[in-house]
Amino acid sequence: RALTMVNETQQTCSASSSSRSDGGSSSGSESSKDNSRCSTPVLDADRHERLREKMRRRQDAGDKWFSLEFFPPRTANAAVNLISRFDRMGAGGPLFIDVTWHPAGDPGSDKETSSMIIANTAVNYCGLETILHMTCCNQTKDDITRHLQKAKRLGLKNIMALRGDPSGEEWEEEVDGFNYAVDLVKHIRNEFDDYFDICVAGYPKGHPEAESYEADLRHLKEKVFAGADFIITQLFFRPETFLKFMKDCQAIGITCPIIPGIFPIQGYHSLRQLVKLSKLEVPQEIKDVIEPIKDNDAAIRNYGVELAVSMCRELLDSGMVHGLHFYTLNREVATTEVLKRLGIWKEDPRRPLPWAVSAHPKRRVEDVRPIFWASRPKSYIYRTQEWDDFPNGRWGNSSSPAFGELKDYYLFYLKSKSPREELLKMWGEELTSEESVFEVFTCYITGEPNRNGYKVTCMPWNDDPLATETNLLKEQLEKVNRRGILTINSQPNINGKPSTDPIVGWGPSGGYVFQKAYLEFFTSSEIVTALLKVLKKYELRVNYHIVNVKGQNITNAPDLQPNAVTWGIFPGREIIQPTVVDPVSFLSWKDEAFALWIEQWAKLYEEESPSRMIIQYIHDNYYLVNLVDNDFPLENCLWQVVEDTFELLNSPTQ
């Protein structure tokens, strides 16, 4: 019946057909049945489309795009850095990133540095559309199927199918084995049907091992006809190389997108190495420039950027190129510079939701999260990765509130970007009292240097400097932290600001966003006792949850129901309420929030040292408190609550 109804809409209204065709994409008839019962109203098509559809849509809209290639790092520390690079470069709006397959590095394993796990991180934790490379030569069918199954399970939806470099000098074709990329393409389509989008490699100069340029083109056509969705090319040095290649491809019937691989020259040695591996020849005009400046890294990089920009411009201007693929060599500066100069680096301050969405297909409909993990979204994603359903529309509907436990693996992803020495400088080489802890919190809020002259740019609960939104509350936060209300999360109340507001806006334009004021902090049991007395005066207005490390819990939440604290109203959509204060999740968060005192802070100090014992004391005796002011149209009363608490503490009868 639903189908019938939607079909009825496809009749054209004769009286008004003109106005309807004017309506363009806003006309209802263009929606699929699936969309008509869409359960994630706020999010754009990006979250639902396959990569090949996104590519097509961007091309149809004349909207140029770029993508970024990375390789897996060697060490866990390098992995932490690469992940922050994903976050930073992800902000520029790549259509996808891809992660190369290192057969020597146990690429399908669960190691923190494996290709599989790095790609997993990009998709799930950084929310990036990701292509995982995979090579097939010297591997069994079973191995490959296992890798693909694992990739699918982890939420990867795109594979770059490659042959890889045969090991051993005398490589011979195996009968029924994986000899060429085309075998892998066929295998993926056989075993996984249309699940994956498949990318294959194109060689603008022909593959070095191919009999001829023409023979190589025919191989490429085979790969495409076996089921590849698009082509990324090997790097090249002159735009005409690519444009000729593209025309030749089209001439033999290859119609899928062909994306030029761009290599901004970043240094003399990296260029030499790449050329050696790829067996490409560097044109004389480039050699002529580089040789004289080969010891001047900066000069070479400037030249490389210049060269890449001019080549990209020529490609884009040709009208044949809609997207550019960058071989980043895991570096940030040159590629970012090229992209910014081309004007296709687009930092979009508008967020579909107040928090960064994950790209795992399981999480496509997710649009509600507890506020507690606002500064630790990766931890939230990690701890909920085993969920089958994600809350959508309402938190209370989610099937399971069971949060995964903290494990080493988890701690790796969430470990601080700063090394121990730096943390000690920020948080104190030696703590003398609880007050010295108050000082660290205060310095983090104010941005002022601590007594040893170091700025506190991160905290165990927040690996980044204070959010812009929190800055709105800076003055009040400073005041309360000084007095031992150790804040770790907060938001101001908002009564209907435009969804395009640069600081608090999110979601489609034309909407209005709202917030209830929120404050979360650690504090002593003495303060909690006074606070509870004060809260009685605010009983109908303020909801509170107060818990210690042992799980002793005090709350006035009705029926342990979640409290929506961020929501948005948009044209033609259902209401979105992306963050809630959920009393049940709070008890899982509590475990994590208390553990961070020990794992990230106490363990910086020697066992039995006074500094460690101070942190341990706080961990054992303080309470974690959250407060919500339900009266969002009025002035935030939470500061008054805290003020009243201190007044009560200081009153003579106390």
Added chain:
Amino acid sequence: RALTMVNETQQTCSASSSSRSDGGSSSGSESSKDNSRCSTPVLDADRHERLREKMRRRQDAGDKWFSLEFFPPRTANAAVNLISRFDRMGAGGPLFIDVTWHPAGDPGSDKETSSMIIANTAVNYCGLETILHMTCCNQTKDDITRHLQKAKRLGLKNIMALRGDPSGEEWEEEVDGFNYAVDLVKHIRNEFDDYFDICVAGYPKGHPEAESYEADLRHLKEKVFAGADFIITQLFFRPETFLKFMKDCQAIGITCPIIPGIFPIQGYHSLRQLVKLSKLEVPQEIKDVIEPIKDNDAAIRNYGVELAVSMCRELLDSGMVHGLHFYTLNREVATTEVLKRLGIWKEDPRRPLPWAVSAHPKRRVEDVRPIFWASRPKSYIYRTQEWDDFPNGRWGNSSSPAFGELKDYYLFYLKSKSPREELLKMWGEELTSEESVFEVFTCYITGEPNRNGYKVTCMPWNDDPLATETNLLKEQLEKVNRRGILTINSQPNINGKPSTDPIVGWGPSGGYVFQKAYLEFFTSSEIVTALLKVLKKYELRVNYHIVNVKGQNITNAPDLQPNAVTWGIFPGREIIQPTVVDPVSFLSWKDEAFALWIEQWAKLYEEESPSRMIIQYIHDNYYLVNLVDNDFPLENCLWQVVEDTFELLNSPTQ
């Protein structure tokens, strides 16, 4: 894991145990695990509790209540009247109503007047907690099981288990048959476990056929011990009769609630008949008053009310009685008068949701509906009765938008309360043009009499006078209806009024309610053509759906997504959005809205008559339009849209 977390909350916080016990029922630890993932945050416990739990909660809170007994009517017309009586008397807040079982009237059938169907209507369409009586003598086990299964399927959750009057002079016990009510109680518990709440009858003077008062008490105890949850008594004339009975019950170990049956004397003949049937004796002091005034109905009723009020007061003052059960004899005045004088008739203007909720357990979580059926909630409930899941939190999540078709049965429940002659007076004995139809709409809006001096108090799309909320828009509505914008549904925009607002408020107190302006109307294709041109200017602000009887549909709804048009923000809860404009449902509503022109209006006139042809013309050629102004914080622009449309129509170029 969830369980563990909730359990942790049950530890008592030593540092603050005092403040916690002060917290009383607001403390989180008192919530069940089930509640902690409650998916209907806004609604009170009423929607989740069983009748016996509600009874207990009201008793614990010292909150006196009442219930109302009705019998099934003989004719379909009488059923329509009884249903409106359910609605009116339901407004006074009965804890439940009960419907007697008429063995002679095919009580378990699908007839409009059967006990089963009347009880079904009370639960599903009127949203009343309902007890269905059931008698067992002279019935087979299979019959009874079938009746119970049907009752369960229809959403009935409470049974009054009775023996019933044996037919035939010489009644003999059947071996293994249903000889007494206790057999029925045992059968229900055997076959349906704890599904039903079971009520049994108590006889304050002893059952007339019992060997003795004491023997009858023992029978009652058997019924309770077999699984009955509470007792309703036969009527009695003196409060001490009941109080003695209650003490005697308690003395032999009956501890369940015992609810006195109150019979306000409403007339001489009804009293005589009842006395005859129940074999009760009327006390001399009552006879003495009644006999001299037996021909004065009003005097007897006044006396009856007086007598009932004083008896009820005595019962309530005894402290032993928490609820009163009224034998209404399907009449309204006397019982309502008694209840009002006792102060337990409580018209609560606060609504849990903007629309009346249904009491079927399947619909417990329902909290979103399309706005189209706002004036026809019974039709909506009927047409969605086959759904397994009801939208909750978000419309888009509901599994099936398949609406049941209009059928005779449906038309019965939704037929107008007014007879044909009255409708003709309101809507015109003779229509001469489309303008005479405009006039009817205009008179309905203004409340002014039509040209023949009759007030238009209902319309095919709305069987009641204009809602208070719509009154806010009266002036504008009058203007547009005069010009052929025939409005059938509308709401003003609201930007955060208190949830306790007497006109637009709903949900728990302390919250804020919001609305987007909505306007729905029939209009000619000429006006639609102009309207569509005007709507281009409002493209980003106004969402529209325009459809004719053939289903030709024009809309700018993004991806056919629903648009939330009523929502509320409450302390400590998730967001509730109880009404949406759903593009898919609109096409089902369209069928119904167009059909009403013919079924309710055109058919009043002779076939081929000019009046009928005018309505038929409108039905065949007009469009049904709905408009939403998404910019709820600004002044409603929909009137301007209509104004612009008429301006365009009147402009010389048109």
